[in-house]
Each structure stands twice: as C-alpha cells, then as structure tokens.
Amino acid sequence: MRYKYVKWLRKETITAKELYFKIPEQPDKKLTKEEVLKFDDKEWIEKSIALSKECSLDVIEHSIKQLKEIKRLSPQIPHKILAVGCSIAHAKDLLNWYKEKGINSVIVHSKMEQQELAKAFMEIEEHKCDAVISVNMLMEGYDHKYLSILAIFRPYRSLNAFAQVVGRILRVIPESENFEIDNNGIVIFHEEIGLNKMWDFYHKEVEIARRPCNREYNFTERDYIERDAILAFVESNNVYPTESESYLDDIDFNKLFEEKRAEILNQAEQAIKELKQTHPNYSEQTLEIIRKQIIKEKTEKESKENIDPLLLSKRPDQARKILRESLKNRTQDMVAEILFSKNLEEKGSELYSQFKHIIRNIQTTDTNDAILVKFINSKLYRKYGAVKDRDNQTLLKSIDDLMELGKEIERMIK
Incomplete structure (x- = not known):
C-alpha cells in the first residue's frame, strides 16, 4: 500500500446487541449465541449468520450508508460496492435486496451467458450501477478501479481466496482524477462470520504502509576516503555467480x-x-x-x-518445491470450498460412512476436510505415485487433475 500503488484499506464489522438463533429441533425457542455454542460449534453459527437474510440486510444497509458517505465526500468519482455472496442463489437474493433499497445493481456469475456477461460488464464500465454482486467471478482477471466498498457475505476459510477478493477493491484511482479520500477501500462484514483473523493480515499491511519508508544510504566523500578506518574491510576471493535468473546459454x-x-x-x-x-x-x-x-x-x-x-x-529443484506447495494449498482450498457449498462442517464427521469403503487409510476420528484431502491424495497416488517421487511434469498434471476431482466429489456428496 506504500507509494499509493493501492488504496488505503479499513474494515467495519456489523453486529447486533441481541442475536438469537432458532434451530430445527426447537423451532419455537429463541437461543442466544452462548446457548447454541453448548451443543453446536462456531462454524455452524458463522454459516447461519452468512446465510441469514436479516444479517445480510444489516451488512447491505451499512454498505449503502458508506457508499453514500464516500460519494458525498468525493462526488466526482463513481464509487461502487462489490458484494460477494455464498452461492449463485444467494447472490441473486443479494441483488434483489440491494435493488429493494434503491441501489442500481448488476450481478456477475459463472453460469451467465456470454452476452449477459458482456452487458453486465458494460453497465459496470459505463457507471450505470452502484453495486456489483458476485460469487467468485470477480476474484481474478478483472479490475475496476472504482470498486471501493467490499461487502462480504461469506465466511472464507482460505486466506488466498480472502486476499483475492479484498484485492478487487484495492486498485488505485490515478492522481489525475482523485483526491486523498477517493483512494480509500472499505471492507464490511458481519462480526460473527469469523473473518477478523484474516483481516489482521491486512491490518498489519496497512500499518506498515503508514510508516516512513527506509531511508537510502547517504555516502559522503569522507565515508569513501576513510572507509578502512570506520567500516569493515572486505576481502573477496574466488568469485563465482550464485545464480543466473535471466540468462541461460541455450x-x-x-x-x-x-x-x-x-x-x-x-x-x-x-x-x-x-x-x-x-x-x-x-x-x-x-x-x-x-x-x-x-x-x-x-x-x-x-x-x-x-x-x-x-x-x-x-530450474527443476526450485520449481519442485513451488509445485508441491501449490498442490497442497490448492487441494485444501478446494476442499474448504466444496464443504462450504455442501453446507458441511470442515471438522464434522458426516462423510466418514460414505468414504470408509473407498479410502484405505481412513480413521473414525478423521474430519470431513481430512477425509476429502485423503480421497484426493489417494486418487492422485494411484495415478501418479507418491508425491515425493513425482517429477515436475507429473506434479503439474496432479494440479490440473484437481478440478475434475473436485467435480467428482461434488457428485458423490449427497
């Protein structure tokens, strides 16, 4: 965020003094968060909040309030809200709720026809909307510098995914058309969907950005003349290049x-x-x-x-480390997204009975996320052998196979 390469960033969370839950087993009874935690875990609460219409409306109203405020302070800039839903159906509801609040809105998602997408992007670029509703479509490959407010309605579990969506509102508005207030990004989410830990990473980045940059070394003529007296003497023998990144003979x-x-x-x-x-x-x-x-x-x-x-x-050795790390991270991220879309807890155990006859080394203590990771690893093992024995090309193929394995898991989970 230093040097005004990206917008300044801050967050505002929404919560309620009184928050009650109704569960299927006791539909007529209102329970507090503390009461729910006695028989259910925190992830259940986070998902309930994320999919709650009332809580979504709270975030919507606050994002609209912030949009109006930033437009009042910098009326010459067409600031917009980016709202990220849990699924396409949820995003469609968000679209309707924003429209009901009088906000011109468009939706962008992966199931839209190309012509529909082109029309939506045209409305965004021509500033015919104030809110853009999405699921994952805007995570990568699209930058609109006037997205200034991010309303998050889903409880991310992947730091990479969270970082990508926050990055959508960080593109800087150039100095030729902005004042200082214009390059402020605001992230808004409900306090109870569990994103504060992920936010801490960005908070640290903002604090670092606000500090003065390191000063350059200042060398005087005296420093050079008296270098042997005031600095270390350096002896250099048997010089060799440690690594050449930009030049190869062939x-x-x-x-x-x-x-x-x-x-x-x-x-x-x-x-x-x-x-x-x-x-x-x-x-x-x-x-x-x-x-x-x-x-x-x-x-x-x-x-x-x-x-x-x-x-x-x-660069086979360096590439090998990167590819193995990428395979692990992508597998974990994909598993987290699948479980969320299927409304399953990562640390639950519902999948054990379904996968116990499929995975050889499955344990009764394995959680849902561990079970799916083991399933993916076992499929890749049968096809490519142990990870430690795979060469770079095979690791690349393993990464490529993840998408199809994800689709297979989604079909398997009822």
Whole structure:
C-alpha cells in the first residue's frame, strides 16, 4: 500500500446487541449465541449468520450508508460496492435486496451467458450501477478501479481466496482524477462470520504502509576516503555467480516472452475486430474488457503449454518445491470450498460412512476436510505415485487433475 500503488484499506464489522438463533429441533425457542455454542460449534453459527437474510440486510444497509458517505465526500468519482455472496442463489437474493433499497445493481456469475456477461460488464464500465454482486467471478482477471466498498457475505476459510477478493477493491484511482479520500477501500462484514483473523493480515499491511519508508544510504566523500578506518574491510576471493535468473546459454527468455506477447496481442486484436463486425452495439469499454480477458486466457494457455514447462526444466529443484506447495494449498482450498457449498462442517464427521469403503487409510476420528484431502491424495497416488517421487511434469498434471476431482466429489456428496 506504500507509494499509493493501492488504496488505503479499513474494515467495519456489523453486529447486533441481541442475536438469537432458532434451530430445527426447537423451532419455537429463541437461543442466544452462548446457548447454541453448548451443543453446536462456531462454524455452524458463522454459516447461519452468512446465510441469514436479516444479517445480510444489516451488512447491505451499512454498505449503502458508506457508499453514500464516500460519494458525498468525493462526488466526482463513481464509487461502487462489490458484494460477494455464498452461492449463485444467494447472490441473486443479494441483488434483489440491494435493488429493494434503491441501489442500481448488476450481478456477475459463472453460469451467465456470454452476452449477459458482456452487458453486465458494460453497465459496470459505463457507471450505470452502484453495486456489483458476485460469487467468485470477480476474484481474478478483472479490475475496476472504482470498486471501493467490499461487502462480504461469506465466511472464507482460505486466506488466498480472502486476499483475492479484498484485492478487487484495492486498485488505485490515478492522481489525475482523485483526491486523498477517493483512494480509500472499505471492507464490511458481519462480526460473527469469523473473518477478523484474516483481516489482521491486512491490518498489519496497512500499518506498515503508514510508516516512513527506509531511508537510502547517504555516502559522503569522507565515508569513501576513510572507509578502512570506520567500516569493515572486505576481502573477496574466488568469485563465482550464485545464480543466473535471466540468462541461460541455450535460450533467450526475454526474446521468447516478447515473441509470445506480440503473438497474443495480435490474436486478441483480431478477435476484437471480428466482434466489432458481429456486435456493432458493443461499447469501447466492453470491447476492452473482452480484449483483456482474451489476453489473460491466451497468456495462461501459452504459459502452461510452452513457457512454464521450459522454465521448469531449467530450474527443476526450485520449481519442485513451488509445485508441491501449490498442490497442497490448492487441494485444501478446494476442499474448504466444496464443504462450504455442501453446507458441511470442515471438522464434522458426516462423510466418514460414505468414504470408509473407498479410502484405505481412513480413521473414525478423521474430519470431513481430512477425509476429502485423503480421497484426493489417494486418487492422485494411484495415478501418479507418491508425491515425493513425482517429477515436475507429473506434479503439474496432479494440479490440473484437481478440478475434475473436485467435480467428482461434488457428485458423490449427497
């Protein structure tokens, strides 16, 4: 956040002095949080809060209040709310609730037709809305510098996912069109959905950003002349390069990157030219969004199929550590998302009976998240062998297989 590369960031949590729960076993009785905790865990409460209409409306009202305030302070900037729901159905409800409060809103999610998406993005870019409702569609690959308020309605368990969604409101508004107030990002969520620990990471980043930058060393003529008397004497023998990242005898990576970049840009421009002919009503802003998405997709494809394998082959040991860590993190993140979507507790045990005949080393004490991780690892083991024995290319294939394994698990869980 230093040097105004991103917006200043703060959070505001919403809670209630009186919070009551009704459970299926006792539908006519109102229970306090403390009473619920006696027979259910904290995650159950967090999910209940996240999916509660009343609690969602509390967050909606506060996000609208903050939007109006920031628009009052900087009326020349088209600030917007980014609201992130738990699922597509939940996001649709959020859309309706924002509209009922008089806020022009659009929704963006993965099940929309391409034409619907283009229309939604056009409304965002042309500032025809004040709130953008999403699930995960805006996590990566889309930047809109006027998203200034983030309303979170889901209890993230992955720090990576939380960091990505917060990053959507951090894109800085350039100095040519802003004052200091304009580059403030506000994160709003309900106190009881368990995001405060994740927020602490960002709080530390903000505090670091507010401190003065480290001063550069100042050398005087005297420092140089008297260096042997006031500084350490340094002796250097048998000089050798520790590592060369940018030069390899057999390939010029800079040239390779430039060639691929030019090729991708040319392909994107050709696709945009065809779109202009088939959809003459598309605005330049919409075409620019589509162009960026084409470049992103083609860059990922080239990186995966051509450039990354080449780099991996030149830095195998370093790449191996990165790939193993990536496989572990992606597996854990995917399991957390699946359990949340299926309304299952990560530390629950509902999946034991279903998976005990499928996984050889499953224990009665294994929790739901551990069971799914073991299932994924066992499937990958049968296909590729032990992780410690997989080469880089096999590790890449393991990561690629995660999406299909995730779909298989979702079909299996009733």
